[in-house]
Amino acid sequence: MNPITSLGELIKQAISKFMSATGVDKNVVEELIRGIQRALLVSDVNVELVMKLSEKIRNRTLTEKVPPGISKKDQIIKIVYEELISLIGEKPYKITIDKSKQYVIMVVGIQGHGKTTTVAKLANYLKKLGYSVGVVCADTFRTGAYEQLRQLLDGKDIPVYGLPEERDAITIATKGVECLSKQKCNVIIIDTAGRHKDQQSLMQEMKMLEENIKPNEIMLVLDGTIGQQAGAHAEAFHKATPIGSIIITKMDTSAKGGGALSAVAATGAQIKFIGTGEKLEDIEVFNPQGFIGRLLGIGDIKGLLERVKIAELEFNKERLKSFTSGKFTLEDFIKQFKEMKKLGPLKKIISKLPLPGLPNIPDEEFEKVETQIEKWSAILLSMTPEERKNPHIIDSSRIRRIARGSGVTEKDVKHLLQQYNLLKRMIKSIKRSPLKLPKRMFSAELGE
Ligand SMILES: Nc1nc2c(ncn2[C@@H]2O[C@H](COP(=O)(O)OP(=O)(O)O)[C@@H](O)[C@H]2O)c(=O)[nH]1
Ligand SMILES: [Mg+2]
Numbered sequence: 001m002n003p004i005t006s007l008g009e010l011i012k013q014a015i016s017k018f019m020s021a022t023g024v025d026k027n028v029v030e031e032l033i034r035g036i037q038r039a040l041l042v043s044d045v046n047v048e049l050v051m052k053l054s055e056k057i058r059n060r061t062l063t064e065k066v067p068p069g070i071s072k073k074d075q076i077i078k079i080v081y082e083e084l085i086s087l088i089g090e091k092p093y094k095i096t097i098d099k100s101k102q103y104v105i106m107v108v109g110i111q112g113h114g115k116t117t118t119v120a121k122l123a124n125y126l127k128k129l130g131y132s133v134g135v136v137c138a139d140t141f142r143t144g145a146y147e148q149l150r151q152l153l154d155g156k157d158i159p160v161y162g163l164p165e166e167r168d169a170i171t172i173a174t175k176g177v178e179c180l181s182k183q184k185c186n187v188i189i190i191d192t193a194g195r196h197k198d199q200q201s202l203m204q205e206m207k208m209l210e211e212n213i214k215p216n217e218i219m220l221v222l223d224g225t226i227g228q229q230a231g232a233h234a235e236a237f238h239k240a241t242p243i244g245s246i247i248i249t250k251m252d253t254s255a256k257g258g259g260a261l262s263a264v265a266a267t268g269a270q271i272k273f274i275g276t277g278e279k280l281e282d283i284e285v286f287n288p289q290g291f292i293g294r295l296l297g298i299g300d301i302k303g304l305l306e307r308v309k310i311a312e313l314e315f316n317k318e319r320l321k322s323f324t325s326g327k328f329t330l331e332d333f334i335k336q337f338k339e340m341k342k343l344g345p346l347k348k349i350i351s352k353l354p355l356p357g358l359p360n361i362p363d364e365e366f367e368k369v370e371t372q373i374e375k376w377s378a379i380l381l382s383m384t385p386e387e388r389k390n391p392h393i394i395d396s397s398r399i400r401r402i403a404r405g406s407g408v409t410e411k412d413v414k415h416l417l418q419q420y421n422l423l424k425r426m427i428k429s430i431k432r433s434p435l436k437l438p439k440r441m442f443s444a445e446l447g448e
Helices: 003-020 026-042 047-063 072-088 115-128 145-152 169-182 199-213 229-240 258-267 288-295 301-315 317-324 330-342 346-352 363-382 385-389 396-406 410-429 436-443
Strands: 103-108 133-138 187-192 217-223 245-249 270-275 283-285
Touching: 003 026, 003 072, 026 047, 026 072, 047 072, 047 258, 072 258, 072 288, 103 115, 103 199, 115 133, 115 145, 115 187, 115 245, 115 270, 115 283, 133 145, 133 169, 169 187, 169 199, 187 199, 199 229, 217 229, 217 258, 229 258, 245 258, 258 270, 270 288, 330 363, 330 385, 330 410, 363 396, 363 410, 396 410
Parallel strands: 103 187, 103 217, 133 187, 217 245, 245 270
Antiparallel strands: 270 283
């Protein structure tokens, strides 16, 4: 099996094990943390970072109070997610380059990581957004570097500056910026060499370029597949020239880009774009949520959080216990509906529950249930605490009073009591499978 595919599996295993645990104690949390550590290490996140992250998750889990309305488990999953997100920034990058000023971007990175391709992609991307863009080839090491850039941008109406005979990168970059500036280019992107006689002279060249050109931004291009080395690469470049932003390439391959987390930690720079293929169009603004989801092997983190909640409904053994022991109160009954409602439209939730042979329920029925929940909540508010605990004491005169108090008809009140009794009887008869519960609940007659 591909070890990278197994990463997602590892984290899913850790999470589902956590979800199915009966309670949440220190051991259960520790086991979840270990599972996540394993998964992150497999995805090339640097060991030190993984340890720091675990410590934060552990601390928050032990000290933070659970806000009302969510369970401890919910809270822990959210903490894990939030801590990962906080490493790389909450929101997708928003381009704020001013169209009326000159803005010079210097792109650096190791040979083969995708610098030249990225320079072309970025130029094309910004041009489409209405910027006037020009690029400079200051890579004097790779033969045909200028030609490569020209070919990539062929027919795109983006000027490409190069001096194939010139050996000095600083001369080319200086002249390039001058020339493109005269052509009224607002954004000027400089491609640089990624290899030299040795690493030290490469870093020296980057430093000299930065001092002479004084770019507005230095972007580091990192190959998403390189894993653990990412942190060290980023650090080396950052020492020579302050890295302001990062682009992770080759995210279309099996790369999970876990190394990117280490690179961000080493530079404090923001990941702005990702490369998702070899073509000019294959560039996307970086989206932290999608990235963390991918890193965790879970495509869509919102979906995960939703699944966490649904899993909660399925696994809530405490509640199941009170169901089957007959302690299921009227309040529990309405709480159950309200909790499900929090997840979104009922229809969507039902479709996600693993219920084989669920009858096809028409939309009107769902709407009926939803308006009913509103009514029932109002009815509940008009009841005395005693009535809520022991609904069997509610006789016809009490029904009348409750109906008046909550602005519904007596029939509505009777209906609620009927549904509650029906469900209570049904619950008593369910001995084993909790999954039968919602199915029968919803196939029970609604309304009339
Ligand atoms: N699949 C994939 N390949 C990429 C991506 N970006 C660059 N490449 C490929 O990586 C190789 C090296 O790219 P190049 O731009 O020449 O790297 P440089 O040496 O850093 O300038 C080329 O074959 C590119 O087509 C990407 O996002 N996805
Ligand atoms: Mg290149």
